[in-house]
Amino acid sequence: MPQSPTSSVLGEFEVVVLLAVLHVVERGDVAYGSSVRDEIESRASRPAARGAVYITLDRLEEKGLLVSRQAAGPVVRGNRPRRLFRITADGLRGLRQSLSVVARMQSGLELILGDLS
Template sequence: MPPGLPSDFEQQVLLAVWRLGDGAYGASVRTEIEERTGRTVSQGAVYVTLVRLEKKGWLRSRLADPTPVRGGRAKRLFRILPEAVEGLRAARWAMDRLWEGLPEPGSGRAGAGR
């Protein structure tokens, strides 16, 4: 029972985790989103979404070994689950349906959220 479609920001977080593969954790997800979309996001916002997505069963996390650059604290690594990929596809599909027949914007930033 996939719990509906992921929201805009949830999609961004999910996509970032997916792209990052084995290296997805709070800080890297944030950087990925910021670099790709050009928007700044707060760490808290990223984190609260990661936690929510995990609760929804779209992500799974585990603790990695602590590193000195993090003040000796462990990373919480996230991994995307198949249900999330499903959700992302469904969301993309819905967007594409809605775009159908409309003129493509020249910039090509369609679907990046507004």
């Protein structure tokens, strides 16, 4: 049963994964485990454990922030399906909430924190 997006605050890695899914989809690619992981590693310049990515994707789906569907992949997968993710409206709302909390907490600290981008 998907939980209400407001019922729990998103964790840092959950925000990262949601953003990665958005980036992949925005680029016009399909978001599945490997592509989401590659996106995190290339943008955040940090390694992400494959297991952690999959488990977070599962959890976000359980919370109703993502939906997934099975789709056929290239031949090299040996007929194993790809699990493609898409962000839901709740997911987008939750992501905005989490990011705005961070933005509000961050405001006024620019001198100390410097340019974060």
